[in-house]
Amino acid sequence: MTSRTMKRVLLAQLVGLALTLGATEAGAKGCIKGAAVGAVAGHVAGHHAVLGAAAGCAAGHHLAKKKQEEQRQRQQQQSAPGPTQP
Numbered sequence: 001m002t003s004r005t006m007k008r009v010l011l012a013q014l015v016g017l018a019l020t021l022g023a024t025e026a027g028a029k030g031c032i033k034g035a036a037v038g039a040v041a042g043h044v045a046g047h048h049a050v051l052g053a054a055a056g057c058a059a060g061h062h063l064a065k066k067k068q069e070e071q072r073q074r075q076q077q078q079s080a081p082g083p084t085q086p
Contacts, residue, residue: 011050015057034060 038056042048
């Protein structure tokens with residue numbers, strides 16, 4: 001195998017691993033969106049669509065987790081009893 005083919009195989013495996021690790025619903029949504037955007041950006045930036053997809057998946061997964069955590073905190077604040085008035 002040539003080094004170019006080996007790089008492509010390695011990148012494909014990394015993308016597969018990233019998709020596997022992001023198995024939660026919010027993570028999968030973030031990963032898929034990020035991978036799509038990253039693939040386009042990587043392709044435009046020099047035919048590095050697979051690398052862009054892997055980076056986009058990681059970034060999308062991170063942002064989805066962050067958004068989910070913020071929503072959880074807001075729900076906790078809304079359900080917490082307020083201070084009592086004397």
